[in-house]
Amino acid sequence: MKISVIGTGYLGATHAACMAELGLDVVGVDSDAAKIEALSKGELPFYEPELPELLSKHVKGGKLKFTTDYSEIADCDVHFICVGTPQMKDGLAADLSYVKSAFAAVAAVAKPGSLLVGKSTVPVGTAQELAKQMPAHTELAWNPEFLREGFAVEDTLRPNRLVVGVTSDRAEEILKEAYAVNLKEGTPWVRANLPTAELVKVSANSFLATKISFINAMAEICETTGGDVTVLAKAIGYDPRIGNRFLQAGIGFGGGCLPKDIRAFMARAEELGASQAVEFLKDIDAINLRARKRVINLVEKELGLDLKSFKIAVLGATFKPDSDDVRDSPALDIAAQIHAAGAEVTIHDPKGIEPARKRFPALNFAEKVEECVSGADLILHLTEWKEYRELDPAAIKKLVKQAKILDGRNMLDREKWQAAGWDFHALGRA
């Protein structure tokens, strides 16, 4: 089977390399010529663990090719559309222009009998609308992805489920052939109609966002009552109906998916006259953004309302560890807000400095943690990279001006830092 993958961002590049690993011949397509040139040399233009090895293995082995030219995918049996659906600049809805133009470009070259499969996260109803516009000799299906950045290869090679939205048995059979290796390994397979497949993705992300905002709401209550949200999360998480994952309280969720997906869901529900059903997502979004504000309030409580004469060290710029993605990053947003309030902010991040600098060139960046914290009045731990958990509080104390730290991710060992003489603050912990 020969397939194409349209769009070579976090999703598409991962899908392309992993499908080659699963034995298919793959052609990746993107309109960004520089990206295609890098990928063709086996170079990954972003950071994702395990992906560079897979990419170079299959580019060298000839199973994976990249091009900007759609005519080169005319002989493919299946086309996976993996382009982005970012939030519109002027509203909550998703921008579908990339999806629409990718489908149109594939439709213009697709051979008779080929299957066009959307993987992008789209508002419910999009697939049915697109299907009407596709040539009669092709078929459309929707196959949402659930990969997490930082674990993208693992999640694609060994997904916890495969969901296919199809309108015929034939389309399902083609997808079963594409995912034959996963099926053989016992990956659960869910066949759905098109709207259900689209909804599975947005409802899964809405549920995850709800879990995070729930625990962050409990953190707010803990702060006013003397409770400890980390103990609370542990205790409720032992109930298997609740589960302990995605109950990490802190500065909340960011990235290119959760925030824009819940907003696009609200926008779509409103268009459909069903806004009441997902009105709670407004609160989920508000709780999430409030966590950033709570950090700023804590900083002002510690240092005073006028931050002008203070140096603040920020550990972490990416929206989560093991990624260089700074899209809607709570860490970077907090750093920028504190900088705007007058403080001198220096940011360290193991992988995200360049993307962060591109976004906020006025901020200071440091290559080493020691340089970042040097002379600081306060350290903010905002992305839970492993290397920050391994810092020696006693050694760091010698470099700062004031031994004050705020753990925005509830991941540092509070007792260890306090024993070394640090004034330790965290969200949701009295």
Ligand code: UGA
């Ligand atoms: C998310 C979903 O987890 C994936 O299943 C989905 O495929 C993907 O979006 C997508 O739509 O493409 P991702 O954006 O990579 O994946 O990141 P997550 O691991 O979900 O984390 C999202 C944010 O929530 C991060 O900022 C993280 O720090 C935060 N988070 C996560 C918490 O604040 N607390 C937690 O307990 C867990």
